[in-house]
Amino acid sequence: MAVTAGRRLRVVVAPDSFKGSADASVVAAALAGGWRRARPGDEVVEVPMADGGEGTLDAVLAAENATERTESVRLPDGRAHLARWALVGDRAVVELAECCGLPLVGSSDPLGADTEALGTVLCAVLDAGVAELTLAVGGSASTDGGSGALRALGLRIVDRVGADVVPGGAGLLEAARVDRRGLRAPPVRGVTVLCDVTAPLLGPRGAARVFGPQKGASPAVVADLERGLARWHALLDGDADLAGAGAAGGTAYGLATAWGAVLRPGAAAVACLVGLDQAVSGADVVITGEGRWDVQSASGKATGHVLGMAEDVGARGVVVAGELAAGLPPGARGWSLVDEAGGAGAARRDAPRWLEVVGARAALELAGPV
Known part of the structure; x- marks a missing residue:
């Protein structure tokens, strides 16, 4: 060389x-x-x-004949935010960090932070009639297993008395049942989730224990988040040990299990994009x-x-x-x-x-x- x-x-x-x-x-x-x-x-x-986390959208916009789109979303603390995404032909590229990433949301409420804003953008993507979706999930502020995004897409998560659970990891602690009847279908050519980590959903290498402290979670809150994700796993019954399942506070797991997304290592996928x-x-x-x-x-x-x-x-x-x-x-x-x-x-x-x-x-x- x-x-x-x-x-x-x-x-x-x-x-x-x-x-x-x-x-x-x-x-x-x-x-x-x-x-x-x-x-x-x-x-x-x-x-x-980029490696599938922050900066993926900018890399795509710089390299491809892409059109930048925006969608107004509500952050977990109630503030309005204009989230960017890209349209490349009939394929959409969405970056979670642009919708509800840690720099936007902060770390003051690790139990309540959720991915609803991401789900709002995904609804806009579906409304645009795209055939394929690529989603970069690094840089999240939440540990909700992607439940907020899925709820925005029409999934219901209810407690033992049939009431909708509260947002975030806190809501997963009370979750007793999921109702998929209103969940919108993914694009016809499917969803690819780019993961910047290989972490599983649960355990010492999982979403809550490794990344929870980075999002403001104390040891007691980390334990609550872990229990919530375990409850989420019991309801969805996916592969919690899948490489990357713990990415973005378990968002990769939620989308893979409930929406059929395929998880891919981010750096290799971005290099291809x-x-x-x-x-x-x-x-x-x-x-x-x-x-x-x-x-x-x-x-x-x-x-x-x-x-x-x-x-x-x-x-x-x-x-x-x-x-x-x-x-x-x-x-x-x-x-x-x-x-x-x-x-x-x-x-x-x-x-x-x-x-x-x-x-x-x-x-x-x-x-x-x-």
């Missing part, structure tokens, strides 16, 4: 977002700008990436990146997947991260924005500037001046 200096190179820049600093499109543009400044004769292609396989064909250098490269990055995350694609085509793999907290795969080269900027604060405050600096440095160190 050596880079031959002195000839025109094909360089593909395919980073994930740097959460809290820059989205994937900004990251890609800055890295590509730095490389072009250092080596203006090279062919540099930008393909912003944005045409990354065609982009890397014939590449000499493939640059990817994320806010923090760690031991999980090579397993299912966008950066690890992009590096694997680079290796498959014999290209030199490069990782640019805010912080390099683990070793890179053999043959890959890495740069840290924190090291370049002299500290984490400086790197976050002006991430595009330091990304451009690193892009230029990578070009000169890997291939030399034109």
